[in-house]
Every structure is written in C-alpha cells, then in structure tokens.
Amino acid sequence: MPRPPLPTEKFLANVPLFRELPRADIQRIASKTVAIDAPRGTVLLRRGDVCRGFHVIVFGQVKLVLQSPRGSEKVVELMGPGQSFGEALMFIEEPYLVTAETIDDSKLLHVDREIVFAEIDRDPRFARRMLAGLSWRLHHLMSDVESYTLRSGMQRVIGYLLRDSVGNGTPSAITINLEANKGVIASRLNLTQEHFSRTLHQLMEAGLIEVNGREIRIPDVERLRTHDSD
Amino acid sequence: MPRPPLPTEKFLANVPLFRELPRADIQRIASKTVAIDAPRGTVLLRRGDVCRGFHVIVFGQVKLVLQSPRGSEKVVELMGPGQSFGEALMFIEEPYLVTAETIDDSKLLHVDREIVFAEIDRDPRFARRMLAGLSWRLHHLMSDVESYTLRSGMQRVIGYLLRDSVGNGTPSAITINLEANKGVIASRLNLTQEHFSRTLHQLMEAGLIEVNGREIRIPDVERLRTHDSD
DNA sequence: TTCCGATGTTGATCTACATCAAACCATAAC
DNA sequence: GTTATGGTTTGATGTAGATCAACATCGGAA
Numbered sequence: 001m002p003r004p005p006l007p008t009e010k011f012l013a014n015v016p017l018f019r020e021l022p023r024a025d026i027q028r029i030a031s032k033t034v035a036i037d038a039p040r041g042t043v044l045l046r047r048g049d050v051c052r053g054f055h056v057i058v059f060g061q062v063k064l065v066l067q068s069p070r071g072s073e074k075v076v077e078l079m080g081p082g083q084s085f086g087e088a089l090m091f092i093e094e095p096y097l098v099t100a101e102t103i104d105d106s107k108l109l110h111v112d113r114e115i116v117f118a119e120i121d122r123d124p125r126f127a128r129r130m131l132a133g134l135s136w137r138l139h140h141l142m143s144d145v146e147s148y149t150l151r152s153g154m155q156r157v158i159g160y161l162l163r164d165s166v167g168n169g170t171p172s173a174i175t176i177n178l179e180a181n182k183g184v185i186a187s188r189l190n191l192t193q194e195h196f197s198r199t200l201h202q203l204m205e206a207g208l209i210e211v212n213g214r215e216i217r218i219p220d221v222e223r224l225r226t227h228d229s230d
Numbered sequence: 231m232p233r234p235p236l237p238t239e240k241f242l243a244n245v246p247l248f249r250e251l252p253r254a255d256i257q258r259i260a261s262k263t264v265a266i267d268a269p270r271g272t273v274l275l276r277r278g279d280v281c282r283g284f285h286v287i288v289f290g291q292v293k294l295v296l297q298s299p300r301g302s303e304k305v306v307e308l309m310g311p312g313q314s315f316g317e318a319l320m321f322i323e324e325p326y327l328v329t330a331e332t333i334d335d336s337k338l339l340h341v342d343r344e345i346v347f348a349e350i351d352r353d354p355r356f357a358r359r360m361l362a363g364l365s366w367r368l369h370h371l372m373s374d375v376e377s378y379t380l381r382s383g384m385q386r387v388i389g390y391l392l393r394d395s396v397g398n399g400t401p402s403a404i405t406i407n408l409e410a411n412k413g414v415i416a417s418r419l420n421l422t423q424e425h426f427s428r429t430l431h432q433l434m435e436a437g438l439i440e441v442n443g444r445e446i447r448i449p450d451v452e453r454l455r456t457h458d459s460d
Numbered sequence: 461t462t463c464c465g466a467t468g469t470t471g472a473t474c475t476a477c478a479t480c481a482a483a484c485c486a487t488a489a490c
Numbered sequence: 491g492t493t494a495t496g497g498t499t500t501g502a503t504g505t506a507g508a509t510c511a512a513c514a515t516c517g518g519a520a
Contacts, residue, residue, distance in 0.1 A: 066372075068380040076375060088365040091358065097372050120357055124350055127357035128321070131350070134364040135318040141371050142296075142327050145306060148378050149420050150298040153477070181497065190379050192478060197499055213486095383507070411467065425507055427469055443516090 008033055008109060015056050015082065017129055025119065032115035036108045044100040044108065051089035051096065053112040057081050060106020063184060064098045073099075075187040076144075078179055088134060090116060103180060148190050156189045157199045158224060161209070165221055172221055178214040203227075238263055238339060245286050245312065247359055255349065262345035266338045274330040274338065281319035281326065283342040287311050290336020293414060294328045303329075305417040306374070308409055318364060320346060333410060378420050386419045387429045388454060391439070395451055402451055408444040433457075 009030045012018050018026060035058075038044060044055060047067060055062075057079055064077040064085060076098060079085060089096060090113040120127045147156050165174060178185055186196035200216075203209045208224045210217040218224055239260045242248050248256060265288075268274060274285060277297060285292075287309055294307040294315060306328060309315060319326060320343040350357045377386050395404060408415055416426035430446075433439045438454045440447040448454055 066376045066380055072380070074376075074379045076372070088368045091362040091365040092369065094369055097369065097376065117358070120361070121354040124354065124357065127350055127354065127361070128347070130361060131357070131364065132321040134361065134368060135321040138318045138364060138368050138371065139322065139324055139327065141368065141375065142306070145371065145375060145378070146296045146304075146327065148375070149304045150296055150302070183497070193498075194479085194500085195477060201499085413467070422508060423468075424470085424509085428507095431469085 008035060011058055011109065012056075012111075015084065017084065017133060021123075021126070025123070029111060029115050029119065032112040034110050036110055038102045038106045038108060040102055040105050042102045042106075044102065045086065045096055046099050047097060048095045051086060051113065053110050053116070054084055054086040054090060055100070056084040056109045056111065058107040058109060060102055060108070061104040061180065062100055062106060062108075063103050063180070064100050065187075066098055073187070074190065075184055078103075078184070078188055080179070084133075087130070088137065103184065153189070153191050153195055154199055154202070156191070157196065157203070158227060160185070160189055161216065161218060162221065162225055170221055173217070173219050174221060175215060175217045178216065181214075238265060241288055241339065242286075242341075245314065247314065247363060251353075251356070255353070259341060259345050259349065262342040264340050266340055268332045268336045268338060270332055270335050272332045272336075274332065275316065275326055276329050277327060278325045281316060281343065283340050283346070284314055284316040284320060285330070286314040286339045286341065288337040288339060290332055290338070291334040291410065292330055292336060292338075293333050293410070294330050295417075296328055303417070304420065305414055308333075308414070308418055310409070314363075317360070318367065333414065383419070383421050383425055384429055384432070386421070387426065387433070388457060390415070390419055391446065391448060392451065392455055403447070403449050404451060405445060405447045408446065411444075 009026050012030055012033065013021070013026050018029065021029075036044070036055075038060070044062065045051075059081050062079045062085070063075050064079070065073045065075050067073045077085070085100060086096070116130075120130065147159060151159070161176065164176070180188075182196060183193045186193045189196065191199070200209065200211055203224075204211055206227065208218070208220070208227055210219070239256050242260055242263065243251070243256050248259065251259075266274070266285075268290070274292065275281075289311050292309045292315070293305050294309070295303045295305050297303045307315070315330060316326070346360075350360065377389060381389065391406065394406070410418075412426060413423045416423045419426065421429070430439065430441055433454075434441055436457065438448070438450070438457055440449070
C-alpha cells in the first residue's frame with residue numbers, strides 16, 4: 001500500500017534534475033540520500049577530498065571557494081535553495097578543486113553517486129538532464145572567464161548588478177538585494193572588498209545607483225548598462 | 231557482406247569518446263558525420279552561432295578564443311589531433327560564447343547532434359563517457375580560473391612549462407616545444423606577448439630555462455617548480 | 461640572393477588594481 | 491547603556507602587468 005512521500009522525497013521531486021521522475025525512481029534515489037544540517041560556517045567538502053556524490057541545497061546559502069596556498073581565497077560560486085553542486089566530480093576520478101562552505105544556517109541533501117549512475121543506466125532522459133546540467137555549468141564558467149579576462153572591475157560590477165535584467169521587458173528602474181555581504185560579492189567578482197566599495201561609490205556619484213546597505217536601487221537600467229567606463 | 235571501414239569510421243573508432251563502440255554504432259555515427267578541410271585561419275564556428283553538433287580534430291591545430299567588443303581576443307584553449315570541442319552546447323539551447331579558428335592547415339570531422347542524442351538513448355555507457363568528457367572540461371576550466379585569479383604571471387608560465395611533468399617519474403631535465411607561437415601561448419596564459427617574453431627572459435637569467443625559438447630546455451625541473459616568485 | 465610580412469624583443473611609461481592602515485558603523489551580547 | 495565583533499568605508503602608497511613605440515629576427519616567396 002502506498003505511503004505518503006517523505007520530506008526528502010518531496011524535496012527531491014522538485015529539484016530540476018529529478019523533476020517529473022516517476023515516484024518509484026524518486027523513492028529509490030531518496031533511499032540513498034542523506035540530509036545534512038549545516039550551521040553557518042560548516043565546510044561541506046574540501047579541496048582534495050574524494051567525491052562520493054553531490055549536494056542539493058534545501059535552504060540556506062553555500063559558497064564555493066578556491067584557496068591559494070598563502071591562505072587567500074576566491075569565491076567562484078554562490079548558491080541558494082534548489083541549486084546543486086559537486087556533480088562533475090562523480091564522473092571522473094579526481095579530487096575536488098574547490099571548497100564548499102555554508103554562509104548561512106543551511107539544510108542540504110547528499111545524493112550518493114551510485115544511485116546517480118544507476119539512474120543514468122535506467123533512464124536516458126535522466127542522463128540527458130545530467131548532461132544539460134553540466135553543460136550549463138560549463139557555459140556559466142566560460143562566461144566568468146570572459147569577465148575575468150576581458151572586462152574591467154567596473155564592467156564586472158555593472159554586469160553583476162544587471163544580471164537579472166538581461167533580455168527586454170525589464171522596467172527602467174529596479175531594486176536589487178545583494179545575496180551576500182559585500183566582501184563575498186567582491187571576491188565573486190574577483191575584486192578586493194575595498195575596490196568594490198570604491199566602484200559602487202563611483203556609480204553613486206554618477207547618479208547611476210543608490211546604495212542602502214545591501215539594497216541597491218537602479219533608477220535607470222539602460223543608462224547603467226551603457227555606462228562605458230569611468 | 232561486411233565492407234572495409236571508411237577513413238571516417240576508422241578515425242571515429244579511435245576518438246576517446248567512441249572507442250570500443252561496436253562497429254555498427256560507429257557506422258551509424260559516421261553516416262551523420264562530415265569531414266571538413268580547413269586551411270590555417272579558417273573560422274569553424276563563431277560566437278553567437280547555434281550549435282548543430284561537435285567537432286573532432288583529425289590533424290592540425292585549433293584555437294578557441296573569446297573576443298571583446300573592442301576587437302581584442304583571448305585564447306581559452308588550444309587543441310590538436312584527437313581532441314574535440316563544442317560538445318556542451320549540444321545539450322542546451324544557447325549560442326556559442328567562443329570562436330574556433332584553425333591555426334594550422336587542419337582536417338576535422340563534424341558529428342551531428344541528432345546522432346549523439348540517439349546514441350545516448352541507445353547506450354548508457356556512451357552517456358557516461360559523454361558525462362565524463364564534460365566533467366573533464368569543467369575541471370580544467372576551473373583550474374584555469376584558479377590560475378587566472380590566484381596566480382601571478384610568472385607562476386602561470388612555470389605551470390605551463392611543467393604541465394606535462396606533474397606526477398613523479400619525470401627526469402630532472404626535459405625539453406619542451408611550444409605548441410604555438412609565443413603570442414598565442416601568452417594569450418592562453420592571459421598575458422601580453424611582451425610580458426610573456428620578459429617572463430621567459432627572467433627565467434633564463436635565473437638559469438632555470440634555456441630558450442631556443444620554440445624549444446625550451448629545463449635543466450632542473452624541480453628547481454623550476456620551486457622557483458617561488460620574482 | 462633580396463625583400464616582405466609575421467613574429468619576437470626591448471625600453472619607457474602608464475594605470476588599474478592591490479595592499480596596508482585606520483576609522484567608522486551596525487548589530488547583538490552583556 | 492557599554493563593549494565586542496563583523497562588516498564597510500576612506501585614504502595613502504605600492505606594484506604587476508598593460509600599453510605604446512621602436513627595433514630585431516626569421517622564414518618564405520620572387
């Protein structure tokens with residue numbers, strides 16, 4: 001007789017990767033999934049670790065960072081609820097390059113790699129989704145490389161502020177909320193905290209943005225977009 | 231009655247992605263594959279193009295570049311025989327970010343995306359290889375990001391010179407050949423040609439390398455590896 | 461051989477950004 | 491309230507690497 005879905009199953013069923021999978025599949029996956037409660041500051045995986053599966057964020061926030069031997073670190077990704085990370089390393093025998101750390105009290109699921117492999121063998125549609133997921137990662141990372149190598153700090157900041165208003169159909173004025181503290185955002189943009197602060201200041205003086213703590217109002221999106229340099 | 235394999239089939243059968251696939255599969259794939267003769271300087275695909283499949287290099291050399299609006303360009307990848315590119319975009323509906331151009335007279339194969347999808351549906355082992363391939367890409371790109379953001383120009387150059395002598399079992403002295411002209415290598419390392427030239431010069435003065443055109447001799451690999459800084 | 465375009469080197473100068481240091485501000489614990 | 495404590499700003503100064511410009515070298519075509 002059918003039983004009501006467990007919380008884990010319910011959540012898995014809504015993760016993009018697993019959406020619309022038959023109930024039985026979800027149950028099988030859930031049986032190889034463990035929930036993790038991670039208070040802010042928890043290191044979920046560390047550079048050099050071997051990969052046993054991938055993580056999905058139920059709630060909270062996670063940063064992926066690269067660490068230099070000299071201790072400095074660089075944020076490569078910021079992720080929130082519904083997003084997952086660590087998939088790629090399941091398919092190659094390599095240790096992690098990045099370290100993942102919660103920057104907010106969080107709850108995550110860890111899905112074992114064996115069940116992922118089994119699911120790939122069972123259902124080509126699942127394999128295709130996995131492929132699409134990795135492809136998106138690659139695409140985004142490539143566009144980050146483009147930012148780092150071809151754009152100035154100012155341009156990266158502007159790009160970040162406008163990242164949700166790409167296509168048309170955006171109102172001319174918007175307000176956005178920084179997803180993390182300014183030091184973390186700065187690092188994500190490959191800037192120092194100080195430089196990020198000064199860049200925002202410049203944009204304020206030019207009347208292109210209004211900053212209020214983590215809240216930033218952009219009175220004229222189009223003007224900001226076309227603000228080419230100092 | 232069986233016929234001898236066509237050149238295209240023979241080559242496909244040796245591409246890592248297709249290796250050990252049954253003869254019949256190779257034949258099906260080959261039927262959706264076209265050969266391309268591309269003299270040096272041919273643009274194989276351009277930023278903004280839509281993706282219809284992926285490319286495999288039979289012989290020659292190809293560079294993948296990012297182009298800034300102002301015309302400057304940045305080499306993100308250099309590839310030779312047996313290597314392939316453009317797989318990721320088959321799985322998502324996005325235009326290319328990079329431009330691919332031959333930097334030597336080359337011959338390539340173009341494999342149609344439809345046959346790749348069919349093969350994924352037919353054989354989960356194929357899907358897994360595809361996943362592993364994309365994962366490697368992602369891993370390498372991440373390690374490039376690490377270089378660009380966390381390492382100095384000097385460190386990137388040294389890393390490049392030593393990239394084939396990572397593990398142990400390497401002799402203490404080696405000679406390497408730059409795979410392309412110095413301008414291209416410099417761009418791959420996110421340096422200007424001038425800065426690359428000066429960096430090599432510094433290493434020469436320190437007695438760590440001997441440069442002879444495109445040929446570079448490293449008398450003591452270990453000493454170069456531990457050469458930390460200016 | 462001579463010429464020519466592509467490739468490499470060298471020097472002088474500039475600049476975007478980092479670094480260091482100090483002050484400042486908010487929130488929460490006491 | 492006071493005091494910590496993380497986050498943020500501001501200023502002074504330093505520097506890795508870019509840019510601009512001239513020159514040197516090389517390899518192929520005539």
